[in-house]
Amino acid sequence: MNNKKPIVKGLEVDRETRCAxxxxxxxxxxxxxxxxxxxxxxxxCHEELEDHSPEKWPKDKWEQKAILCGSCGKELAIHTYMSASECPHCTHPFNERCSNxxxxxxxxNNK
Incomplete structure (x- = not known):
């Protein structure tokens, strides 16, 4: 079993995925x-480091694990993250302003 945390790209990324x-x-x-x-x-960070435009996750893919908790390294489904105020695994609080x-x-808008 691989428990290695995925690589997180960005500017000045720390061990808990914070950036510049x-x-x-x-x-x-x-x-x-x-x-x-x-x-x-x-x-x-994506805008500054990639040479392509970002694409949004379609609503029918929100069950996929695409969110990484920088505190515990667990991946979360998008819909799980969107309805949580903290990580369901380690209970570290999320920034509630991220919903903006x-x-x-x-x-x-995808129905």
Missing amino acids: HYHTEVDIIAIKFYCCQEYYACYD HFPLYFDM
Whole structure:
């Protein structure tokens, strides 16, 4: 069994996936981008390091594990993350303001 935490790309990424853009105690989430299937610490890191435009996760794919808890290293399904205020595995709190950025990562209009 492989318990190795996925690689998280970004600028100045620490061991709990915080980056140069978001680095408070509760900024512990990395997101696998739909377009390249790579984990990034945030949208801005993807913008600065990739040469392609980001694609949003379609709603019919929200059961896929595409969220990484930087505290415990567990991957979460998108729909699980979107309804949680903390990691269901380690109970580390998530930044509740991240929900303001959901439209950057997830297709909120896809029915």
